[in-house]
Amino acid sequence: MHESPFTGFRTLLYKEVLRFWKVSFQTVMAPVLNALLFLLIFSHVLDRHVTVYGDIAYTSFLVPGLVMMSLLQNAFANSSSSLIQSKITGNIIFVLLPPLSYHQFYAAYVLAAVARGLFVGCGVLLVALPFVELSFAQPLWILTFAVLGGAILGSLGVIAGIWADKFDQLAGFQNFLILPLTMLSGVFYSIHSLPQLWQDVSHANPFFFMIDGFRYGFFGQSDVSPWLSLAVVGVSFVLLAALTLAMLARGYKLRA
Amino acid sequence: MPFCSASREADPAVSIPAIRIAALTKRYGALQALAGVDLEIHQGEFFGLLGPNGAGKTTLISALAGLVRPDGGTLEVMGYDVVSAYRKARRALGVVPQELVFDPFFSVRELLRIQSGYFGIRGNDDWIDEILASLDLTAKAGVNMRALSGGMKRRVLVAQALVHRPPVIVLDEPTAGVDVELRQGLWAFVRKLNRDGHTIVLTTHYLEEAETLCGRIAMLKAGRVVALDSTANLLQRFATHSLRVRLERPQAGVELGGVADGEGWVAFGFDAYAEVEALLARLREAAAGVHEIRLGEPDLERVFVEVMQRA
Ligand SMILES: Nc1ncnc2c1ncn2[C@@H]1O[C@H](COP(=O)(O)OP(=O)(O)OP(=O)(O)O)[C@@H](O)[C@H]1O
Ligand SMILES: [Mg+2]
Secondary structure, eight states: OEEOHHHHHHHHHHHHHHHHHTTHIIIIIHHHHHHHHHHHHHHHHHTTTOEETTTEEHHHHHHHHHHHHHHHHHHHHHHHHHHHHHHHHSTTHHHHSSOOOHHHHHHHHHHHHHHHHHHHHHHHHHHHGGGSOOOOSOHHHHHHHHHHHHHHHHHHHHHHHHHOSSHHHHHHHIIIIIHHHHHTTSSSSOGGGSOHHHHHHHHTOHHHHHHHHHHHHHHSOOSSOHHHHHHHHHHHHHHHHHHHHHHHHHTTTTOO | OOOOSOOTTOHHHHTSOSEEEEEEEEEETTEEEEEEEEEEEOTTOEEEEEOOTTSSHHHHHHHHHTSSOOSEEEEEETTEETTTTHHHHHHTEEEEOSSOOOOTTSBHHHHHHHHHHHTTEESOHHHHHHHHHHTTOGGGTTSBGGGSOHHHHHHHHHHHHHTTOOSEEEEESTTTTOOHHHHHHHHHHHHHHHHTTOEEEEEOSOHHHHHHHOSEEEEEETTEEEEEEEHHHHHHHHOOEEEEEEESSHHHHHHTTOEEOSSSEEEEEESSTHHHHHHHHHHHHTTOOEEEEEEEOOOHHHHHHHHHHHO
Protein backbone atom coordinates (compact mmCIF):
# COMPACT_ATOMS: atom_id res chain seq x y z
CA MET A 1 0.00 0.00 0.00
CA HIS A 2 1.49 3.33 -1.09
CA GLU A 3 0.16 6.77 -0.31
CA SER A 4 0.87 9.94 -2.24
CA PRO A 5 -0.88 13.29 -2.57
CA PHE A 6 -0.84 13.09 -6.38
CA THR A 7 -2.57 9.75 -6.43
CA GLY A 8 -5.95 11.35 -5.74
CA PHE A 9 -5.66 13.67 -8.71
CA ARG A 10 -4.30 10.95 -10.97
CA THR A 11 -7.09 8.60 -10.00
CA LEU A 12 -9.79 11.16 -10.73
CA LEU A 13 -8.19 11.91 -14.10
CA TYR A 14 -7.93 8.19 -14.87
CA LYS A 15 -11.54 7.62 -13.87
CA GLU A 16 -12.76 10.50 -16.04
CA VAL A 17 -10.80 9.22 -19.04
CA LEU A 18 -11.98 5.66 -18.45
CA ARG A 19 -15.55 6.91 -18.26
CA PHE A 20 -15.57 8.14 -21.86
CA TRP A 21 -13.21 5.48 -23.12
CA LYS A 22 -15.56 2.71 -22.00
CA VAL A 23 -18.26 4.17 -24.21
CA SER A 24 -15.92 5.38 -26.95
CA PHE A 25 -18.29 4.25 -29.67
CA GLN A 26 -20.58 7.03 -28.56
CA THR A 27 -18.01 9.54 -27.26
CA VAL A 28 -15.30 9.27 -29.93
CA MET A 29 -16.52 7.33 -32.98
CA ALA A 30 -19.86 9.11 -33.29
CA PRO A 31 -18.40 12.64 -33.40
CA VAL A 32 -15.76 11.48 -35.88
CA LEU A 33 -18.47 10.10 -38.16
CA ASN A 34 -20.37 13.36 -37.77
CA ALA A 35 -17.40 15.42 -38.91
CA LEU A 36 -16.79 13.06 -41.79
CA LEU A 37 -20.36 13.63 -43.02
CA PHE A 38 -19.85 17.40 -42.85
CA LEU A 39 -16.67 17.01 -44.83
CA LEU A 40 -18.20 14.84 -47.55
CA ILE A 41 -21.22 17.08 -48.03
CA PHE A 42 -19.43 20.43 -48.00
CA SER A 43 -16.52 19.30 -50.09
CA HIS A 44 -18.83 17.79 -52.65
CA VAL A 45 -20.82 20.98 -52.92
CA LEU A 46 -18.06 23.57 -52.70
CA ASP A 47 -14.66 22.15 -53.45
CA ARG A 48 -14.58 22.98 -57.16
CA HIS A 49 -15.87 26.50 -56.68
CA VAL A 50 -14.03 27.92 -53.70
CA THR A 51 -10.39 28.41 -52.85
CA VAL A 52 -9.03 30.15 -49.79
CA TYR A 53 -5.81 32.11 -49.14
CA GLY A 54 -5.24 32.10 -52.88
CA ASP A 55 -4.59 28.48 -53.71
CA ILE A 56 -5.81 26.30 -50.86
CA ALA A 57 -8.70 24.03 -51.83
CA TYR A 58 -11.83 24.57 -49.78
CA THR A 59 -11.79 21.03 -48.40
CA SER A 60 -8.23 21.44 -47.17
CA PHE A 61 -9.24 24.69 -45.53
CA LEU A 62 -12.31 23.07 -43.99
CA VAL A 63 -10.58 20.11 -42.34
CA PRO A 64 -8.70 21.94 -39.57
CA GLY A 65 -11.89 23.84 -38.77
CA LEU A 66 -13.85 20.63 -38.49
CA VAL A 67 -11.13 19.04 -36.37
CA MET A 68 -11.16 21.97 -33.98
CA MET A 69 -14.95 22.20 -33.86
CA SER A 70 -15.23 18.51 -32.97
CA LEU A 71 -12.45 18.86 -30.42
CA LEU A 72 -14.13 21.83 -28.73
CA GLN A 73 -17.62 20.37 -28.67
CA ASN A 74 -16.43 17.08 -27.25
CA ALA A 75 -14.24 18.66 -24.61
CA PHE A 76 -17.31 20.57 -23.44
CA ALA A 77 -19.52 17.50 -23.61
CA ASN A 78 -17.10 15.47 -21.52
CA SER A 79 -16.82 17.55 -18.37
CA SER A 80 -20.39 18.85 -18.49
CA SER A 81 -22.09 15.49 -18.98
CA SER A 82 -19.89 13.73 -16.46
CA LEU A 83 -20.65 16.30 -13.77
CA ILE A 84 -24.37 16.56 -14.36
CA GLN A 85 -24.75 12.79 -14.45
CA SER A 86 -22.85 12.46 -11.19
CA LYS A 87 -24.95 15.21 -9.63
CA ILE A 88 -28.27 13.79 -10.75
CA THR A 89 -27.46 10.18 -9.83
CA GLY A 90 -25.88 11.38 -6.58
CA ASN A 91 -22.57 9.55 -7.06
CA ILE A 92 -20.79 12.93 -7.07
CA ILE A 93 -20.40 12.34 -3.31
CA PHE A 94 -17.70 9.78 -4.04
CA VAL A 95 -15.42 12.56 -5.28
CA LEU A 96 -16.60 15.04 -2.64
CA LEU A 97 -15.92 12.78 0.36
CA PRO A 98 -12.20 12.15 -0.28
CA PRO A 99 -9.48 14.69 0.57
CA LEU A 100 -9.18 16.06 -2.98
CA SER A 101 -8.51 19.78 -3.24
CA TYR A 102 -10.61 21.86 -5.60
CA HIS A 103 -7.51 22.51 -7.72
CA GLN A 104 -7.07 18.78 -8.21
CA PHE A 105 -10.77 18.43 -8.94
CA TYR A 106 -10.57 21.15 -11.59
CA ALA A 107 -7.39 19.87 -13.20
CA ALA A 108 -8.69 16.32 -13.46
CA TYR A 109 -12.00 17.24 -15.09
CA VAL A 110 -10.40 19.70 -17.50
CA LEU A 111 -7.54 17.40 -18.51
CA ALA A 112 -9.96 14.55 -19.14
CA ALA A 113 -11.97 16.93 -21.33
CA VAL A 114 -8.80 17.86 -23.22
CA ALA A 115 -8.01 14.17 -23.64
CA ARG A 116 -11.44 13.43 -25.13
CA GLY A 117 -11.12 16.49 -27.38
CA LEU A 118 -7.71 15.34 -28.62
CA PHE A 119 -8.95 11.80 -29.25
CA VAL A 120 -11.87 13.07 -31.30
CA GLY A 121 -9.72 15.68 -33.06
CA CYS A 122 -7.13 13.08 -34.05
CA GLY A 123 -9.90 10.77 -35.19
CA VAL A 124 -11.40 13.42 -37.44
CA LEU A 125 -7.97 14.27 -38.83
CA LEU A 126 -7.21 10.62 -39.56
CA VAL A 127 -10.42 9.93 -41.43
CA ALA A 128 -10.10 13.22 -43.34
CA LEU A 129 -6.51 12.69 -44.48
CA PRO A 130 -7.36 10.38 -47.40
CA PHE A 131 -9.69 13.04 -48.83
CA VAL A 132 -7.50 16.13 -48.68
CA GLU A 133 -4.02 17.44 -49.12
CA LEU A 134 -2.95 18.88 -45.81
CA SER A 135 0.30 20.40 -44.68
CA PHE A 136 1.44 20.63 -41.07
CA ALA A 137 3.43 23.86 -41.34
CA GLN A 138 3.73 24.63 -37.61
CA PRO A 139 2.90 21.54 -35.51
CA LEU A 140 3.59 23.31 -32.23
CA TRP A 141 0.91 25.90 -32.93
CA ILE A 142 -1.48 23.08 -33.79
CA LEU A 143 -0.87 21.38 -30.47
CA THR A 144 -0.95 24.60 -28.45
CA PHE A 145 -4.32 25.70 -29.80
CA ALA A 146 -5.74 22.18 -29.55
CA VAL A 147 -4.83 21.92 -25.87
CA LEU A 148 -5.85 25.48 -24.95
CA GLY A 149 -9.13 25.21 -26.86
CA GLY A 150 -9.90 21.90 -25.18
CA ALA A 151 -9.06 23.37 -21.78
CA ILE A 152 -11.33 26.39 -22.34
CA LEU A 153 -14.26 24.22 -23.37
CA GLY A 154 -13.46 21.77 -20.60
CA SER A 155 -13.72 24.66 -18.12
CA LEU A 156 -16.97 25.84 -19.66
CA GLY A 157 -18.19 22.25 -19.32
CA VAL A 158 -17.31 22.22 -15.62
CA ILE A 159 -19.19 25.50 -15.12
CA ALA A 160 -22.23 24.30 -17.07
CA GLY A 161 -22.23 20.88 -15.41
CA ILE A 162 -22.15 22.41 -11.94
CA TRP A 163 -24.64 25.18 -12.72
CA ALA A 164 -27.27 23.05 -14.47
CA ASP A 165 -29.72 21.18 -12.27
CA LYS A 166 -31.38 19.38 -15.15
CA PHE A 167 -30.30 17.94 -18.47
CA ASP A 168 -32.40 20.42 -20.44
CA GLN A 169 -30.61 23.36 -18.80
CA LEU A 170 -27.35 21.83 -19.94
CA ALA A 171 -28.78 21.32 -23.43
CA GLY A 172 -29.76 25.00 -23.42
CA PHE A 173 -26.22 26.03 -22.52
CA GLN A 174 -24.92 23.82 -25.31
CA ASN A 175 -27.43 24.82 -28.01
CA PHE A 176 -27.64 28.55 -27.30
CA LEU A 177 -24.05 29.29 -26.41
CA ILE A 178 -21.50 26.67 -27.38
CA LEU A 179 -22.97 25.61 -30.72
CA PRO A 180 -23.55 29.12 -32.18
CA LEU A 181 -20.15 30.32 -31.02
CA THR A 182 -18.37 27.40 -32.68
CA MET A 183 -20.48 27.49 -35.85
CA LEU A 184 -19.96 31.24 -36.28
CA SER A 185 -16.25 31.11 -35.60
CA GLY A 186 -15.08 30.57 -39.17
CA VAL A 187 -15.09 26.78 -39.23
CA PHE A 188 -16.73 26.79 -42.65
CA TYR A 189 -15.37 30.01 -44.14
CA SER A 190 -12.56 32.50 -43.99
CA ILE A 191 -13.89 35.63 -42.36
CA HIS A 192 -12.27 37.69 -45.09
CA SER A 193 -15.08 36.45 -47.30
CA LEU A 194 -17.60 38.16 -44.99
CA PRO A 195 -18.90 41.75 -45.12
CA GLN A 196 -16.95 44.14 -42.86
CA LEU A 197 -19.68 44.21 -40.17
CA TRP A 198 -19.59 40.44 -39.74
CA GLN A 199 -15.82 40.41 -39.73
CA ASP A 200 -15.95 42.79 -36.77
CA VAL A 201 -18.57 40.69 -35.02
CA SER A 202 -16.44 37.57 -35.52
CA HIS A 203 -13.58 39.29 -33.76
CA ALA A 204 -15.68 39.47 -30.62
CA ASN A 205 -15.94 35.67 -30.59
CA PRO A 206 -13.03 34.00 -28.81
CA PHE A 207 -13.83 30.76 -30.63
CA PHE A 208 -12.80 32.48 -33.86
CA PHE A 209 -9.27 32.94 -32.52
CA MET A 210 -9.05 29.31 -31.40
CA ILE A 211 -9.87 28.09 -34.87
CA ASP A 212 -7.87 30.71 -36.70
CA GLY A 213 -4.76 30.04 -34.64
CA PHE A 214 -5.24 26.29 -35.01
CA ARG A 215 -5.53 26.68 -38.78
CA TYR A 216 -2.35 28.76 -38.84
CA GLY A 217 -0.54 25.69 -37.59
CA PHE A 218 -1.55 23.80 -40.71
CA PHE A 219 -1.15 26.40 -43.45
CA GLY A 220 1.21 28.97 -41.99
CA GLN A 221 -1.49 31.47 -43.00
CA SER A 222 -4.49 32.79 -41.13
CA ASP A 223 -7.01 35.60 -40.96
CA VAL A 224 -5.25 37.28 -38.04
CA SER A 225 -1.77 36.96 -36.52
CA PRO A 226 -1.36 33.70 -34.55
CA TRP A 227 0.18 35.71 -31.73
CA LEU A 228 -2.98 37.75 -31.40
CA SER A 229 -4.98 34.54 -31.39
CA LEU A 230 -2.70 33.04 -28.77
CA ALA A 231 -3.09 36.12 -26.59
CA VAL A 232 -6.90 36.09 -26.83
CA VAL A 233 -7.14 32.34 -26.26
CA GLY A 234 -4.59 32.42 -23.43
CA VAL A 235 -6.33 35.24 -21.61
CA SER A 236 -9.73 33.58 -22.11
CA PHE A 237 -8.41 30.41 -20.56
CA VAL A 238 -6.91 32.18 -17.56
CA LEU A 239 -10.14 34.10 -16.92
CA LEU A 240 -12.31 31.00 -17.25
CA ALA A 241 -10.00 28.93 -15.07
CA ALA A 242 -10.11 31.63 -12.39
CA LEU A 243 -13.92 31.75 -12.55
CA THR A 244 -14.26 27.97 -12.39
CA LEU A 245 -11.81 27.67 -9.52
CA ALA A 246 -13.67 30.39 -7.61
CA MET A 247 -16.92 28.44 -8.06
CA LEU A 248 -15.29 25.24 -6.87
CA ALA A 249 -13.59 26.94 -3.93
CA ARG A 250 -16.97 28.19 -2.71
CA GLY A 251 -18.51 24.78 -3.27
CA TYR A 252 -21.15 26.41 -5.46
CA LYS A 253 -24.02 23.87 -5.88
CA LEU A 254 -21.69 21.00 -4.97
CA ARG A 255 -21.39 21.50 -1.23
CA ALA A 256 -24.79 22.97 -0.32
CA MET B 1 -1.94 -4.45 9.94
CA PRO B 2 -5.68 -5.00 9.97
CA PHE B 3 -6.62 -1.44 10.91
CA CYS B 4 -4.50 1.61 11.36
CA SER B 5 -7.00 3.45 13.50
CA ALA B 6 -6.07 4.83 16.86
CA SER B 7 -7.06 2.13 19.29
CA ARG B 8 -8.22 2.35 22.84
CA GLU B 9 -4.81 1.26 24.08
CA ALA B 10 -3.16 4.39 22.67
CA ASP B 11 -3.88 6.44 25.75
CA PRO B 12 -2.91 9.99 24.75
CA ALA B 13 -5.04 9.71 21.63
CA VAL B 14 -8.15 8.72 23.56
CA SER B 15 -8.47 12.19 25.03
CA ILE B 16 -9.14 13.47 21.51
CA PRO B 17 -12.79 12.81 20.75
CA ALA B 18 -13.52 10.91 17.54
CA ILE B 19 -16.14 13.51 16.74
CA ARG B 20 -16.65 16.92 18.29
CA ILE B 21 -19.52 19.12 17.19
CA ALA B 22 -20.10 22.52 18.75
CA ALA B 23 -22.98 24.96 18.22
CA LEU B 24 -23.72 23.55 14.79
CA THR B 25 -26.46 25.37 12.87
CA LYS B 26 -27.76 24.93 9.35
CA ARG B 27 -30.72 26.55 7.67
CA TYR B 28 -32.36 25.66 4.36
CA GLY B 29 -34.36 28.74 3.43
CA ALA B 30 -36.97 29.13 6.15
CA LEU B 31 -36.27 25.69 7.58
CA GLN B 32 -33.87 25.36 10.51
CA ALA B 33 -32.46 21.90 9.81
CA LEU B 34 -29.91 22.07 12.66
CA ALA B 35 -30.62 24.45 15.52
CA GLY B 36 -27.43 24.40 17.58
CA VAL B 37 -26.09 20.90 18.05
CA ASP B 38 -23.35 20.08 20.56
CA LEU B 39 -22.09 16.54 20.55
CA GLU B 40 -18.96 14.67 21.52
CA ILE B 41 -18.38 11.08 20.53
CA HIS B 42 -15.43 9.27 22.05
CA GLN B 43 -12.98 7.02 20.28
CA GLY B 44 -14.09 3.41 20.22
CA GLU B 45 -17.75 4.19 20.90
CA PHE B 46 -20.67 2.56 19.14
CA PHE B 47 -22.94 5.57 18.98
CA GLY B 48 -26.55 5.83 17.86
CA LEU B 49 -28.03 8.93 16.26
CA LEU B 50 -31.79 8.61 16.36
CA GLY B 51 -34.66 10.85 15.43
CA PRO B 52 -37.79 10.97 13.29
CA ASN B 53 -37.74 11.73 9.55
CA GLY B 54 -36.44 15.23 8.94
CA ALA B 55 -34.85 15.55 12.40
CA GLY B 56 -31.54 16.55 10.82
CA LYS B 57 -29.49 13.34 11.10
CA THR B 58 -28.35 13.27 7.49
CA THR B 59 -27.70 17.01 7.50
CA LEU B 60 -25.47 16.58 10.54
CA ILE B 61 -23.57 13.73 8.90
CA SER B 62 -23.22 15.74 5.67
CA ALA B 63 -21.78 18.67 7.60
CA LEU B 64 -19.30 16.30 9.22
CA ALA B 65 -18.30 14.94 5.80
CA GLY B 66 -17.96 18.40 4.25
CA LEU B 67 -20.87 17.81 1.88
CA VAL B 68 -22.86 20.60 3.50
CA ARG B 69 -21.55 23.97 4.62
CA PRO B 70 -22.82 24.81 8.09
CA ASP B 71 -24.08 28.32 8.86
CA GLY B 72 -22.37 28.29 12.22
CA GLY B 73 -20.45 26.10 14.63
CA THR B 74 -17.44 23.84 14.35
CA LEU B 75 -16.94 20.17 13.56
CA GLU B 76 -13.89 18.03 14.18
CA VAL B 77 -13.06 14.45 13.25
CA MET B 78 -10.24 12.94 15.32
CA GLY B 79 -9.30 16.46 16.36
CA TYR B 80 -9.16 17.79 12.77
CA ASP B 81 -11.40 20.67 11.82
CA VAL B 82 -13.50 19.62 8.81
CA VAL B 83 -12.92 22.98 7.10
CA SER B 84 -9.39 24.12 7.94
CA ALA B 85 -7.89 20.60 8.14
CA TYR B 86 -10.30 18.99 5.69
CA ARG B 87 -7.76 16.60 4.19
CA LYS B 88 -6.96 14.96 7.51
CA ALA B 89 -10.55 15.10 8.69
CA ARG B 90 -11.81 13.38 5.55
CA ARG B 91 -9.08 10.77 5.69
CA ALA B 92 -10.24 9.90 9.20
CA LEU B 93 -13.89 9.55 8.22
CA GLY B 94 -15.77 6.87 6.29
CA VAL B 95 -19.37 7.63 5.38
CA VAL B 96 -21.99 5.18 4.20
CA PRO B 97 -24.62 7.45 2.65
CA GLN B 98 -28.34 7.01 3.16
CA GLU B 99 -29.17 7.15 -0.54
CA LEU B 100 -28.40 4.13 -2.69
CA VAL B 101 -26.02 5.87 -5.09
CA PHE B 102 -23.58 4.18 -7.46
CA ASP B 103 -21.51 4.81 -10.56
CA PRO B 104 -22.90 2.66 -13.38
CA PHE B 105 -19.72 2.78 -15.45
CA PHE B 106 -17.64 0.48 -13.28
CA SER B 107 -17.38 -2.95 -11.72
CA VAL B 108 -17.23 -3.43 -7.96
CA ARG B 109 -13.47 -3.91 -7.89
CA GLU B 110 -12.80 -1.00 -10.25
CA LEU B 111 -14.94 1.21 -8.07
CA LEU B 112 -13.10 0.22 -4.89
CA ARG B 113 -9.70 0.73 -6.53
CA ILE B 114 -10.78 4.15 -7.75
CA GLN B 115 -12.14 5.08 -4.34
CA SER B 116 -8.83 4.02 -2.75
CA GLY B 117 -6.99 6.20 -5.26
CA TYR B 118 -9.06 9.25 -4.35
CA PHE B 119 -7.74 8.82 -0.83
CA GLY B 120 -4.19 8.65 -2.15
CA ILE B 121 -3.87 4.87 -1.80
CA ARG B 122 -2.53 2.62 -4.56
CA GLY B 123 -2.02 -1.12 -4.49
CA ASN B 124 -4.86 -1.60 -2.04
CA ASP B 125 -6.04 -4.96 -3.38
CA ASP B 126 -5.25 -7.02 -0.29
CA TRP B 127 -7.44 -4.82 1.84
CA ILE B 128 -10.11 -4.63 -0.86
CA ASP B 129 -10.20 -8.44 -0.98
CA GLU B 130 -10.61 -8.53 2.78
CA ILE B 131 -13.50 -6.06 2.72
CA LEU B 132 -15.16 -7.90 -0.16
CA ALA B 133 -14.90 -11.18 1.74
CA SER B 134 -16.26 -9.66 4.94
CA LEU B 135 -19.23 -8.25 3.07
CA ASP B 136 -19.81 -11.46 1.10
CA LEU B 137 -19.13 -9.67 -2.18
CA THR B 138 -16.13 -11.68 -3.43
CA ALA B 139 -18.18 -13.40 -6.11
CA LYS B 140 -19.42 -10.04 -7.37
CA ALA B 141 -16.03 -8.30 -7.59
CA GLY B 142 -15.96 -8.29 -11.39
CA VAL B 143 -19.63 -7.45 -11.86
CA ASN B 144 -20.82 -4.06 -13.09
CA MET B 145 -22.65 -2.02 -10.46
CA ARG B 146 -25.79 -1.94 -12.60
CA ALA B 147 -26.07 -5.71 -12.37
CA LEU B 148 -26.21 -5.81 -8.55
CA SER B 149 -29.33 -6.08 -6.44
CA GLY B 150 -30.24 -3.23 -4.11
CA GLY B 151 -28.87 -5.01 -1.04
CA MET B 152 -25.60 -5.74 -2.82
CA LYS B 153 -25.27 -2.11 -3.88
CA ARG B 154 -25.78 -1.17 -0.25
CA ARG B 155 -22.92 -3.49 0.72
CA VAL B 156 -20.68 -1.89 -1.92
CA LEU B 157 -21.45 1.47 -0.31
CA VAL B 158 -20.20 0.08 2.97
CA ALA B 159 -17.08 -1.25 1.23
CA GLN B 160 -16.44 2.13 -0.41
CA ALA B 161 -16.56 3.83 2.97
CA LEU B 162 -13.88 1.48 4.31
CA VAL B 163 -11.21 1.49 1.56
CA HIS B 164 -9.04 3.99 3.39
CA ARG B 165 -9.40 2.28 6.81
CA PRO B 166 -10.99 5.28 8.50
CA PRO B 167 -10.89 5.28 12.30
CA VAL B 168 -14.38 6.82 12.36
CA ILE B 169 -17.21 5.22 10.40
CA VAL B 170 -20.64 6.79 10.00
CA LEU B 171 -23.49 4.68 8.68
CA ASP B 172 -26.63 6.56 7.66
CA GLU B 173 -29.47 4.04 7.77
CA PRO B 174 -27.43 1.20 6.34
CA THR B 175 -30.18 -1.37 6.84
CA ALA B 176 -33.07 0.44 5.18
CA GLY B 177 -34.65 -2.04 2.78
CA VAL B 178 -32.17 -4.77 3.53
CA ASP B 179 -33.10 -8.42 4.19
CA VAL B 180 -32.69 -10.08 7.58
CA GLU B 181 -29.68 -12.17 6.64
CA LEU B 182 -27.70 -9.26 5.28
CA ARG B 183 -28.70 -7.09 8.20
CA GLN B 184 -27.31 -9.63 10.66
CA GLY B 185 -24.18 -10.10 8.56
CA LEU B 186 -23.68 -6.38 8.33
CA TRP B 187 -24.06 -5.90 12.08
CA ALA B 188 -21.62 -8.71 12.80
CA PHE B 189 -19.12 -6.97 10.51
CA VAL B 190 -19.68 -3.53 12.00
CA ARG B 191 -19.35 -4.96 15.51
CA LYS B 192 -16.04 -6.48 14.51
CA LEU B 193 -14.90 -3.10 13.18
CA ASN B 194 -15.89 -1.59 16.51
CA ARG B 195 -14.02 -4.27 18.44
CA ASP B 196 -10.96 -3.55 16.32
CA GLY B 197 -11.05 0.03 17.57
CA HIS B 198 -13.17 1.88 15.02
CA THR B 199 -15.61 4.45 16.26
CA ILE B 200 -19.06 3.71 14.83
CA VAL B 201 -21.87 6.21 14.43
CA LEU B 202 -25.15 4.79 13.29
CA THR B 203 -28.51 6.19 12.34
CA THR B 204 -31.43 3.84 12.03
CA HIS B 205 -35.18 3.73 12.43
CA TYR B 206 -34.99 0.13 13.69
CA LEU B 207 -34.83 0.90 17.39
CA GLU B 208 -34.21 -2.69 18.50
CA GLU B 209 -31.02 -2.56 16.42
CA ALA B 210 -29.90 0.63 18.08
CA GLU B 211 -30.77 -0.78 21.51
CA THR B 212 -28.66 -3.90 21.09
CA LEU B 213 -25.74 -2.28 19.26
CA CYS B 214 -25.22 1.20 20.62
CA GLY B 215 -23.53 2.00 23.89
CA ARG B 216 -24.66 5.60 23.79
CA ILE B 217 -27.47 7.34 22.00
CA ALA B 218 -28.38 10.87 20.98
CA MET B 219 -31.93 11.64 19.98
CA LEU B 220 -32.51 14.47 17.57
CA LYS B 221 -35.73 16.36 17.03
CA ALA B 222 -36.16 19.33 14.72
CA GLY B 223 -32.42 19.95 14.61
CA ARG B 224 -31.84 19.74 18.39
CA VAL B 225 -30.40 17.05 20.63
CA VAL B 226 -33.28 16.22 22.97
CA ALA B 227 -31.70 13.27 24.74
CA LEU B 228 -28.11 12.13 25.11
CA ASP B 229 -27.09 9.30 27.41
CA SER B 230 -25.90 5.72 27.59
CA THR B 231 -28.44 3.28 26.24
CA ALA B 232 -28.79 1.65 29.67
CA ASN B 233 -29.47 4.98 31.38
CA LEU B 234 -32.01 6.00 28.78
CA LEU B 235 -33.87 2.73 29.25
CA GLN B 236 -33.83 3.15 33.00
CA ARG B 237 -34.68 6.79 33.07
CA PHE B 238 -37.63 6.82 30.76
CA ALA B 239 -39.13 3.39 30.37
CA THR B 240 -41.29 1.42 32.71
CA HIS B 241 -41.28 -2.35 32.99
CA SER B 242 -44.51 -4.11 32.34
CA LEU B 243 -46.23 -7.11 33.83
CA ARG B 244 -48.91 -8.93 31.89
CA VAL B 245 -51.08 -11.48 33.64
CA ARG B 246 -53.87 -13.75 32.33
CA LEU B 247 -56.61 -13.75 34.95
CA GLU B 248 -59.64 -15.84 35.85
CA ARG B 249 -61.42 -12.55 36.65
CA PRO B 250 -59.85 -9.77 34.51
CA GLN B 251 -62.20 -7.28 36.15
CA ALA B 252 -60.32 -7.75 39.46
CA GLY B 253 -57.09 -6.74 37.68
CA VAL B 254 -58.69 -3.68 36.16
CA GLU B 255 -59.90 -2.59 39.61
CA LEU B 256 -56.24 -2.71 40.74
CA GLY B 257 -55.20 -0.30 37.95
CA GLY B 258 -54.38 -2.72 35.12
CA VAL B 259 -55.42 -2.44 31.48
CA ALA B 260 -57.42 -5.37 30.08
CA ASP B 261 -57.16 -6.51 26.47
CA GLY B 262 -60.55 -8.31 26.47
CA GLU B 263 -59.01 -11.77 26.08
CA GLY B 264 -58.19 -12.36 29.73
CA TRP B 265 -54.83 -10.49 29.74
CA VAL B 266 -54.31 -7.47 31.98
CA ALA B 267 -51.19 -5.29 31.79
CA PHE B 268 -49.59 -3.32 34.66
CA GLY B 269 -46.77 -0.81 34.43
CA PHE B 270 -44.13 -0.47 37.16
CA ASP B 271 -40.71 1.08 37.69
CA ALA B 272 -38.84 -1.50 39.76
CA TYR B 273 -39.05 -5.26 40.13
CA ALA B 274 -39.73 -4.89 43.86
CA GLU B 275 -43.24 -3.74 43.03
CA VAL B 276 -44.08 -7.04 41.35
CA GLU B 277 -44.35 -8.99 44.60
CA ALA B 278 -46.81 -6.53 46.13
CA LEU B 279 -48.88 -6.48 42.97
CA LEU B 280 -49.13 -10.29 42.89
CA ALA B 281 -50.12 -10.29 46.57
CA ARG B 282 -52.97 -7.88 45.91
CA LEU B 283 -54.15 -9.98 42.97
CA ARG B 284 -54.29 -12.99 45.25
CA GLU B 285 -56.24 -11.07 47.91
CA ALA B 286 -58.72 -10.05 45.25
CA ALA B 287 -59.03 -13.73 44.20
CA ALA B 288 -58.28 -12.72 40.60
CA GLY B 289 -57.03 -16.22 39.70
CA VAL B 290 -53.63 -15.86 38.01
CA HIS B 291 -53.15 -18.38 35.15
CA GLU B 292 -50.09 -16.99 33.36
CA ILE B 293 -47.47 -14.24 33.91
CA ARG B 294 -45.27 -12.38 31.42
CA LEU B 295 -42.68 -9.74 32.22
CA GLY B 296 -41.93 -7.04 29.66
CA GLU B 297 -38.51 -5.37 29.53
CA PRO B 298 -38.42 -1.65 28.88
CA ASP B 299 -37.53 -1.05 25.24
CA LEU B 300 -36.00 1.81 23.32
CA GLU B 301 -39.07 2.28 21.22
CA ARG B 302 -41.04 3.33 24.27
CA VAL B 303 -38.21 5.58 25.41
CA PHE B 304 -38.08 7.13 21.95
CA VAL B 305 -41.81 7.85 21.85
CA GLU B 306 -41.70 9.34 25.33
CA VAL B 307 -38.67 11.54 24.62
CA MET B 308 -40.22 12.81 21.41
CA GLN B 309 -43.48 13.65 23.17
CA ARG B 310 -41.77 15.50 26.00
CA ALA B 311 -39.38 17.45 23.80
N1 LIG C 1 -30.77 20.20 0.28
C1 LIG C 1 -31.82 20.54 1.04
N2 LIG C 1 -32.57 21.60 0.72
C2 LIG C 1 -33.61 21.96 1.48
N3 LIG C 1 -34.00 21.32 2.60
C3 LIG C 1 -33.30 20.25 2.98
C4 LIG C 1 -32.18 19.79 2.22
N4 LIG C 1 -31.67 18.71 2.84
C5 LIG C 1 -32.44 18.49 3.91
N5 LIG C 1 -33.43 19.40 4.02
C6 LIG C 1 -34.42 19.50 5.09
O1 LIG C 1 -33.75 19.49 6.32
C7 LIG C 1 -34.45 18.73 7.28
C8 LIG C 1 -33.54 17.68 7.84
O2 LIG C 1 -33.30 16.71 6.84
P1 LIG C 1 -32.38 15.43 7.07
O3 LIG C 1 -32.21 14.77 5.77
O4 LIG C 1 -31.16 15.85 7.80
O5 LIG C 1 -33.30 14.55 8.03
P2 LIG C 1 -33.04 13.09 8.61
O6 LIG C 1 -33.05 13.20 10.08
O7 LIG C 1 -31.86 12.49 7.97
O8 LIG C 1 -34.36 12.34 8.13
P3 LIG C 1 -34.56 10.83 7.62
O9 LIG C 1 -34.75 9.99 8.83
O10 LIG C 1 -35.82 10.92 6.83
O11 LIG C 1 -33.40 10.46 6.80
C9 LIG C 1 -35.66 18.17 6.56
O12 LIG C 1 -36.77 18.96 6.88
C10 LIG C 1 -35.33 18.29 5.11
O13 LIG C 1 -36.49 18.51 4.35
MG1 LIG D 1 -31.51 10.93 6.75
